[in-house]
Amino acid sequence: MRQGFDIFVSGGGIAGLSAAAAFGSAGFSVMVVDPSPPATCCTYPAADHRSTVFLQPARNTLSCAGIWDKLAPFAAPLQIMRIADAGGEASVIRKVADFNAAEISDQPFGWNLPNWLLRREMTARLAELGNVNFRPGVGTGRITQRTGEVLVSLTDGTQIATPLVVAADGRNSFVRDSLGIAVTRWTYGQQAMAFTVRHAGPGNDISTEIHRTGGPFTLVPLPDGPDGPESAVVWMERTARAEVLMAMDADEFSAAASERSCNLHGPLHLSSPRSIWPVISMQAKALTDERVALISEAAHVVPPIGAQGLNMSLADIETLLSLARKSPQAPGSRQMLATYAKRRQPDITARLHGVDMLNRVAMANSRSLRDLRLKGLGYLHGLTAMRRVAMRTGLGG
Numbered sequence: 442m443r444q445g446f447d448i449f450v451s452g453g454g455i456a457g458l459s460a461a462a463a464f465g466s467a468g469f470s471v472m473v474v475d476p477s478p479p480a481t482c483c484t485y486p487a488a489d490h491r492s493t494v495f496l497q498p499a500r501n502t503l504s505c506a507g508i509w510d511k512l513a514p515f516a517a518p519l520q521i522m523r524i525a526d527a528g529g530e531a532s533v534i535r536k537v538a539d540f541n542a543a544e545i546s547d548q549p550f551g552w553n554l555p556n557w558l559l560r561r562e563m564t565a566r567l568a569e570l571g572n573v574n575f576r577p578g579v580g581t582g583r584i585t586q587r588t589g590e591v592l593v594s595l596t597d598g599t600q601i602a603t604p605l606v607v608a609a610d611g612r613n614s615f616v617r618d619s620l621g622i623a624v625t626r627w628t629y630g631q632q633a634m635a636f637t638v639r640h641a642g643p644g645n646d647i648s649t650e651i652h653r654t655g656g657p658f659t660l661v662p663l664p665d666g667p668d669g670p671e672s673a674v675v676w677m678e679r680t681a682r683a684e685v686l687m688a689m690d691a692d693e694f695s696a697a698a699s700e701r702s703c704n705l706h707g708p709l710h711l712s713s714p715r716s717i718w719p720v721i722s723m724q725a726k727a728l729t730d731e732r733v734a735l736i737s738e739a740a741h742v743v744p745p746i747g748a749q750g751l752n753m754s755l756a757d758i759e760t761l762l763s764l765a766r767k768s769p770q771a772p773g774s775r776q777m778l779a780t781y782a783k784r785r786q787p788d789i790t791a792r793l794h795g796v797d798m799l800n801r802v803a804m805a806n807s808r809s810l811r812d813l814r815l816k817g818l819g820y821l822h823g824l825t826a827m828r829r830v831a832m833r834t835g836l837g838g
């Protein structure tokens with residue numbers, strides 16, 4: 442027998458779970474499926490040890506979805522974004538530029554949370570919503586589009602009928618590929634290593650991005666662990682160097698990370714498993730198809746710089762939800778989806794190219810380019826108006 446839902450979400454990553462909670466909290470009936478069960482504890486072998494910085498605008502989306510109150514007790518605020526240049530001959534800091542959220546707002550820039558904890562709290566929120574059906578362990582199998590609805594076959598044989606499919610099934614999106622939506626994709630010969638570290642000094646609500654070569658080394662404070670202050674690290678390097686680092690044992694790796702951080706926080710001690718992610722940029726050539734909307738990494742992937750990835754995804758969700766609310770009887774109409782694409786495409790394109798440029802600057806190998814980067818940082822930071830514009834742009838303003 443066929444089951445009917447207002448919205449079908451393909452993919453239960455952080456974006457898919459957020460979308461299901463947002464639509465469910467707004468009163469829509471929702472089914473969300475994901476072939477893998479959510480790893481909701483830090484000790485699960487499949488746990489995601491990355492963290493996500495949610496920027497100011499994301500908090501509103503998460504509040505309306507009934508998620509923020511659950512996350513707030515665990516969230517580490519970020520008041521200052523510190524950019525440090527260490528691009529000289531020796532691995533020492535040449536310049537530090539602080540961007541303080543107090544200059545543009547009475548709120549921090551954002552809040553940092555571990556991804557495994559996000560999954561735990563988001564899954565708990567879905568369990569509270571009687572109108573949301575979350576099916577872990579089940580994938581999207583086939584999509585058949587009709588004028589008034591989409592028929593979805595799940596991998597367990599269930600048939601779903603829905604007026605709107607939200608594709609949140611990641612960078613290799615099954616929905617996107619089965620509809621034949623092409624993507625533009627490029628690589629950098631670069632990997633991002635993600636892990637957490639313990640250090641002696643407190644994080645002081647400061648996220649620190651250290652530039653030398655190969656890509657940024659970013660430390661973002663987490664709530665204190667049992668053995669003291671901890672930070673989440675994303676360390677971007679060219680692939681050959683990243684492979685050498687990943688092969689090191691924990692002590693050797695901790696020493697290399699301490700050196701790369703110019704000992705800014707003192708010695709760093711690895712406190713989680715390491716994961717490695719290929720750095721790519723990708724954009725789907727269309728954001729929609731008949732009764733289908735692509736969101737998050739199904740639609741766009743950016744290098745992990747400036748906390749843009751998931752924050753762009755929450756903007757996708759916020760836009761889709763506000764349009765669905767305007768015509769709750771007919772979500773997924775051609776007009777609604779055309780407006781979604783028109784509103785989101787320019788922002789996605791601008792952010793994708795902005796982050797691409799920042800990454801290329803951060804990767805700079807030659808001494809002259811690194812010196813130019815230092816000058817640029819000094820100029821950007823030295824002019825109050827420019828500094829404020831940069832901060833507002835990063836937040837999505």
Ligand SMILES: Cc1cc2nc3c(=O)[nH]c(=O)nc-3n(C[C@H](O)[C@H](O)[C@H](O)COP(=O)(O)OP(=O)(O)OC[C@H]3O[C@@H](n4cnc5c(N)ncnc54)[C@H](O)[C@@H]3O)c2cc1C
Nearest residue numbers: 452454455456493494581610611615737738748750751752
């Ligand atoms: C190292 C690193 C650090 C980052 N830090 C930040 C940050 O601080 N702030 C930020 O905003 N962004 C950050 N990002 C980006 C952010 O992590 C991603 O944007 C986000 O995880 C993407 O979520 P997603 O739900 O779209 O994709 P995914 O997490 O990949 O989820 C897709 C889901 O779809 C499921 N799926 C696959 N096939 C099917 C199918 N057939 N049917 C149904 N489901 C299917 C998969 O099992 C998966 O669970 C970072 C990225 C990296 C690599």
